[in-house]
Amino acid sequence: MTVIASPRAGAREWLGLAVLALPTLLLALDITVLNLAIPHLSTDLRPSGSELLWIVDVYGFMIAGFLVTMGTLGDRAGRRRLLLFGAAAFGAASTASAYASSPEMLIAGRTVMGVAGATLMPSTLSLISSLFRDARQRGVAFGVWAAMFSAGIALGPVAGGLLLEHFWWGSVLLLGLPVMLLLLVAGPLLLPEARDPAAGRIDLPSVALSLAAMLPAVYGIKKLATHGPGLATVAALVVGVAAGLLFVRRQRRLATPLLDLTLFARPALRGALLVQFVAIGTVAGVYLFITQYLQVVAGLSPVRAGLWMLPAAAVLVVLSLVAPRLSSRFGAGPVLAAALAVGAAGYLMVSLVGVAGEAGLLIAGFVLVYTGTGPAMALTTDLAVGAAPQERAGAASALSETSSELGGALGIALLGSLGAAVFRSFDVSGDTLTAAAAADRLVATDAFTAGMRVAALASAVLVLVTAVVARRLRDSSAPAPAGS
Incomplete structure (x- = not known):
């Protein structure tokens, strides 16, 4: 590892945990807050039914599709570096989405938010593991992480509802800007860099297969809930499963796989x-x-x-x-x-x-x-x-x-x-x-x-x-x- 931490965490590590709690709170807020804004943005942007579904779903699709790739990329490129890059991209995409003037622009912004969001959670969790080597302290740290995630889910409907009573629909997407700015300032000061020094290069075919597995699978699962087992839903699930099998087969053959099975x-x-x-x-x-x-x-x-x-x-x-x-x-x-x-x-x-x-x-x-x-x-x-x-x-x-x-x-x-x-x-x-x-x-x-x-x-x-x-x-x- 690049950083060799002491067995017991001190004040610096606990301050680092406070910094890592910020993106956790933000991502949890964003899970629920946009749903409240759907009637308002529908009146303003007038999206079609399919466009509205993509506005709501594309964020989750991108997070699910890129999690494995981003988690492994953090092991190779550096977890703090990936976290800060993702925070900057997430803040920029949130701002663009908040001021979107068309459904297509909002869908594009939410897509980038999802890709950036996929960098935040794996980086946050793995950095907690780097900061806290003592098992008991690490357990408490993950408890704090879970509590912040829970608090975000709880505060989302209340904060979103209050904002929508006084401001336009895009205001709910700007909740994370102060959080991301604070993370970008405090992160380099309090968070260590950590990576796997023995990691090889990212296998791009594996990245493509992981996306081909996750995106159709999540799409099919969501469509199953809303439209039942139609042809498009079944086709998406079949493509996802087939790509997943090919992904697993390739990982078993690689010396440095994207995902260590x-x-x-x-x-x-x-x-x-x-x-x-x-x-x-x-x-x-x-x-x-x-x-x-x-x-x-x-x-x-x-x-x-x-x-x-x-x-x-x-x-x-x-x-x-x-x-x-x-x-x-x-x-x-x-x-x-x-x-x-x-x-x-x-x-x-x-x-x-x-x-x-x-x-x-x-x-x-x-x-x-x-x-x-x-x-x-x-x-x-x-x-x-x-x-x-x-x-x-x-x-x-x-x-x-x-x-x-x-x-x-x-x-x-x-x-x-x-x-x-x-x-x-x-x-x-x-x-x-x-x-x-x-x-x-x-x-x-x-x-x-x-x-x-x-x-x-x-x-x-x-x-x-x-x-x-x-x-x-x-x-x-x-x-x-x-x-x-």
């Missing part, structure tokens, strides 16, 4: 990715139902809906911080299993919610759901990154983020499709809750709530099964089994 030989990493995949997938899928229930069924404004969700978000932040301490005392596996069991109970509560006057029960269930999600986010990231050799931290970080992205996309697709199937089984006159409610609000809300209950029940089963797997996970500080 031997990382999967480590049980802690495999188990952590599985738990992360299910935990993020279920919460992402049910989250969409909950936000729609609060706004359409319960009749709350976006700001009020965001405020109603703050108690759950507060629990998510606190548990993300507390989980590493519990893990150091009881072990990561038992803590994860217990948290996921509580989360499953939360999904069961959501599955009991009716149409009228039960927003309180919904939020109580969501608090329990986030009680399980907080430790899952904090501990699985630490397990995955901590299980990898230090020089491969960027690649392991990218795998962790890719697992989250795919889990979220697949959770939305599968649980959304399940809820939509239940919704369509009622006598509704539209494909969406808003459209159907315009014709017959009572039938529409009853159908939607039934779909949400089924999706929540399915999530409870998945999370309970995953809790059994999580019980066997070992702490990242534990020695790896022989041959791993």
Whole structure:
């Protein structure tokens, strides 16, 4: 490694963590904040239906597609260098997007934001691993990272709603400019440079294959949720799977692969990715139902809906911080299993919610759901990154983020499709809750709530099964089994 850190982190390292928390908060904010602005930008830019879908989806597509490449590039070119470059590009693209005068310009800006965003998360996580070599301190640091990500998700609807009440739609995309400027100033002073000195050149065919695998796969998964298994959706999934198989085959033949597949030989990493995949997938899928229930069924404004969700978000932040301490005392596996069991109970509560006057029960269930999600986010990231050799931290970080992205996309697709199937089984006159409610609000809300209950029940089963797997996970500080 370029930098040899002391076993115990000092004040400089903790200040560095504060700097790394900034892009984490920003990316989490950006996940939710643009959705609130859709009615406003639609009035201003007048995008077509397909253009609006690309405005919303292209950011996530680019992040998912470039995560593996950017994580490995950071190992080779330098993680701090990549982080600062990505921060500058993200800030510039956000500004351009905020002042876009056409749908095409906004789509282009969001595309660049996604590519730049893919540099931030792997660099952030791998730099945390470089700053904190002590396993217990590293666990706390990843807990802080997860708490900041959780805080961003919580603040997104509230901050976005307040901005939209006073400013134009592009203001929500300018939230990150002060954050990125501070990162560019403080990053070179507080963050070490770290890279893999033995890394070879980037294999461009592997980059192309990774994009050909991830982009069609994520596109197909998202389309599956909104349009069902049509020809274009199936074709995209087939192309993604085929390219993924070719990618894996090429990695096994290269002396210096883009993605080191031997990382999967480590049980802690495999188990952590599985738990992360299910935990993020279920919460992402049910989250969409909950936000729609609060706004359409319960009749709350976006700001009020965001405020109603703050108690759950507060629990998510606190548990993300507390989980590493519990893990150091009881072990990561038992803590994860217990948290996921509580989360499953939360999904069961959501599955009991009716149409009228039960927003309180919904939020109580969501608090329990986030009680399980907080430790899952904090501990699985630490397990995955901590299980990898230090020089491969960027690649392991990218795998962790890719697992989250795919889990979220697949959770939305599968649980959304399940809820939509239940919704369509009622006598509704539209494909969406808003459209159907315009014709017959009572039938529409009853159908939607039934779909949400089924999706929540399915999530409870998945999370309970995953809790059994999580019980066997070992702490990242534990020695790896022989041959791993």
